[in-house]
Amino acid sequence: MSQEIIDKYTSGEYKYGFVTNIEQEFAPKGLTEETIKFISQKKNEPEFILDFRLKAFDFWKKMKQPNWQKVQFPDIDFQDIHYYAAPAVKSKPKSLDEIDPEIRDTYNKLGIPLEEQMMLAGIAVDAVLDSVSVATTYRERLAEAGIIFCSISEAIQDYPELIKKYLGSVVPYTDNYYAALNSAVFTDGSFVFIPKGVRSPMELSTYFRINAAQTGQFERTLIVADEGAYVSYLEGCTAPMRDENQLHAAIVEIFVHKDAEVKYSTVQNWYPGDKEGKGGIYNFVTKRGLCAGDNSKISWTQVETGSAITWKYPSCVLKGNNSVGEFYSVAITNNYQQADTGSKMIHIGENTRSRIVSKGISAGKSDNSYRGLVKISKKAKNARNFTQCDSLLIGDKCGAHTFPYIESENPSATVEHEATTSKISDDAIFYLNQRGISTEDAVGMIVNGYAREVIMQLPMEFAVEAQKLLSISLEGSVG
């Protein structure tokens, strides 16, 4: 492959860099007990949430920033971040028309007009702009089915008993450094509850945006599927261009009861920083699902094209017998991006099965690592895992790494892991060239074919978007 083409592919710029000029309300910079009380008071939270936050904060103060991950970044000054920022809207909008036109314009620029989404795709969008939910659509139709889909702050007000039961049940605040931080200062996020035996009539979707400068975004998503329920949840992210690195430390918790299934799909294209590696989002996320009941299933699908640093390991704890965990991932890194991502599958119940398919693509001067854990505990009779992680290198300045941990304590379990690393072969490009396809298109085609196994797992509308994102990520219009 000629140098020109590599350069062309690896010099893309971020298309979604703009700032929405709306008045914002900030908490003062820095993290103290007062900040937490301020957030809690602003959100008018009940006592037990404040307790939860303060306990998490106490715990966080005793912890050290982890340093085992294969990424490099300057120390984060946690006292230099706004922990609360909300558009200064006087009263909550009752319909889409009441939403600040500038905010709606922002979404239009992102190519996700709410109306269009609602009409064409029939998707309910709970759009989050810097911490406070601004638009919740299709709530009524979901309510008919008995599904609760709202922002987590509303859920705290309206369904405190559910929150009390499930918040922190999958990711306790003691879990890790950023989980503790998130538990202390989380501002908003989504809450989904699917009652017994209900199949969600539509796919639920949230678009996250980080807007204000120097605002760490601390989202908290909680999805609960009761017995026999099914839901497919979509999360998509974009963030505007800015020079300082922004911290995004979210938690996603999924609690799945007997016979229920949750499918969680993410397309993430946060701002990755410019070509010199300046700026960009630090994405340190804890995502975990618990298959608590028998025959339950969780499926994670992610397409990661953004963030200066991505550091996340969507995991499944397979506690119920016959439960299933899946993880499908495509991670693209370009320029100076760093990604350390993978999955954890903890097999506890009998006959549990899991599957990990991870495809990494590194270009430019980036580093892309897969880090995963498959743990078969003593009781997990006949557990089965298959892991495949492939890496593709474009150019000779990038790195691709694989760190799989496999721990098996049960003789009846079968664990398989395989991985390959290679570049796009000259033969493949030559083959396509021969058939009149330009080298550039050939690379796009090969990359798409390479990631196909994962893209196919996404819901249809998302798959189209992801496919586009994949080609433009490398072609040079989106970073």
Add this chain to the structure above:
Amino acid sequence: MKFIESLKEQNHNFKINSEKLQQAESLGLPNFKTELWKNTPLPRNIYDYSIATHNSDRNQPLSISDVFVEPNAEHYKFENGFCQQLKNQQFENQLIENKIDECFFAKDIFYLLNKSIENIANQFVFNHKNEKQIVRLDYISDAANLELINLQNNFVLEESANAEIFLNFIGNDNTIQNNIFTIIQSPNSHLKINILSNNKDSQIINNFKIIINDNAHLTINNISLKGKFVRNNIQVDINGSNAEVIANGFYYVSENNVADNHILMNHNAPNSFSNQFYKGIIADEGRGIFDGKIYVKKDAQKTDAYQTNRNILISQDARIFTKPALEIYADDVKCSHGATSGFLQEEEIFYLMSRGIDKENSQKLLLKAFANDLIEKISNEEYKIWLENQIEKILE
């Protein structure tokens, strides 16, 4: 830690590098948070071990048994770290000293402890061209008290040399052998290393640092069939082009023993080949650990590097921890790794049973086949047959 204290005292003939000893002491013993010891429990009573000296008590000397006797080999016997045929000394070898500390186990207390004693090294030089030199080294540790035995052996292969080395480790359960092997292969040299732990009580920590140059060939056959605690750290630095490294490993772990294999294949130069192939059978309450890594440096284009680790657990309480890792900074490479952990397939057992073989024998047959898959790769015909017999005995 008694072993550190005993080195600080002056009643021994060791030349101490106090800086290294200080480092070892401040590092302390590893625990489950230490990445290299994450899944490896330390030998029992590790705090009570002192350092073996010339005057170590040996009230029940061990005899050499269960080792492969290669008739053409030069034979050396190390007893508690000392060989009567050779004089322990300190070597000023520029080539070795410059590179030796660049290894993944350099920040390990046992490594630093060993390196803090300067005059315990022996050096073997292989310089015959066109003639194969064979050496057999038996390392016996049979001190009566709890003692840690430190030893350093250097092997230098000069240009076009051809050598085969047999390393046999035999010990009682009072002793821990803590060995460092440094191997330098000059261009066009060929080397086979046969590492064997086949003694039921031995506790061994081996650190291998191997540097190979252009067109050199290296084969490692790392077999541990018995042993309470066997840990092999191997780092191969491929610093030349067209070099070829084959690392075969087999471990059988029974009772509550530990077999721990760490291997790092460093591709620092383009156009080289490496293949790691490790298989293990874990029985009883055994614990197997495999931690292998392929590292491909930025300019090491056209590297072919492969890694496979397969394990079978044959008891309820057996455990395996495996971590096959890749770290790659060059794009024109072919690298792959695979790891499996499983059990004997019902179908396979059924197949054999339906042909009139009882269940127990079917299982044995399958396990033997699993092991032979690896043993077959050993090119020394007699050694291979000998190993096959040993494995058969163990599986009985």
